[in-house]
Amino acid sequence: MEQAGSAGAAINMDPQAFLDALDSQARRAQTPCGDGTMVWRIWGEGRGQPLVLAHGAQGSWTHWVRNIERLSRHRTLIVPDLPGHGDSAMPSSEDHAGISAALAQGLHIVAGSQGLPIDLCGFSFGGVALAHLAALHPDVARRLVIVGCGGLGTPMGNPRLGRISGLAGEARRAALKANLLGLMLHHPESADELAIHMLLPTAKAARLHASPLVVPDRLVRILPDIRVAVDAIWGALDLPHPDPAAQKAVLRAVQPDAEFRIIDDAGHWAMYERPQAFEAALLDILARPPRTPG
Secondary structure: OOOOOOOHHHHHHOHHHHHHHHHHOOEEEEEEEOOEEEEEEEEOOOOOOEEEEEOOOOOOHHHHOOOHHHHOOOOEEEEEOOOOOOOOOOOOOOOHHHHHHHHHHHHHHHOOHHHOOEEEEEEOHHHHHHHHHHHHOOOOEEEEEEEOOOOOOOOOOOOOOOOOOOOOHHHHHHHHHHHHHOOOOOOHHHOOHHHHHHHHHHHHHOOOOOHHHOOOOHHHHHHHHOOOOEEEEEEOOOOOOOOHHHHHHHHHHHOOOOOEEEEOOOOOOHHHHOHHHHHHHHHHHHHOOOOOOO
């Protein structure tokens, strides 16, 4: 089994202290978003080409918590709370046009002209959001890596989510862990104290209804409009978007030369469950010159 790294013990001892310490190491930026602001966190400035990491639905920057320390040794990481999630305001319109406008404006401010176009990597809903960004604002995107995304028109799995309200103590903790295993993670040991600690706060902070912006085929419909290379990373045991071979076939129908990496022994949240294998795959993809789709 892959280990999370030296931070594992600290994570299990005090998850909030770990999150606060990691958050304190970032430079925080705010850009316009609807009637408020969009919040960005930047780690590793000056250590390499910038890379945007976008989280999934009902998430926040913390979806990348196990990857930030190592990836920031190689790249300047620009990690937003997407509009309507985490600390960010709702977009001007609750559609991809509104989300993309906030992302594009923010990246022009945060990355600046010298940082654009920029490498993009999005998990689940974040991948669909960045795909629309790349299509609607082509000056922003250098390449796109999608991770465990829906919206490809492929058959979905059957997540198992139970009730949390009204539960307390160990019963509440057990239900939270079961929900993580029913959607995000595959192995019981992966649903650790940090994952359990993060689950409800990020879900409660999410105000944007993401599902209609993804299913059934919002991603596959926008892929032909993207003029940069699109590659993919998938957990072999992804529950909501299963059968990596089927996902690969759809992506390669549009981008025949797309890299499609499978992370063995990982569920939907592959970068949390098998962080080092995920990071190796991502860095290898990014190390290759970006293709120009035919």
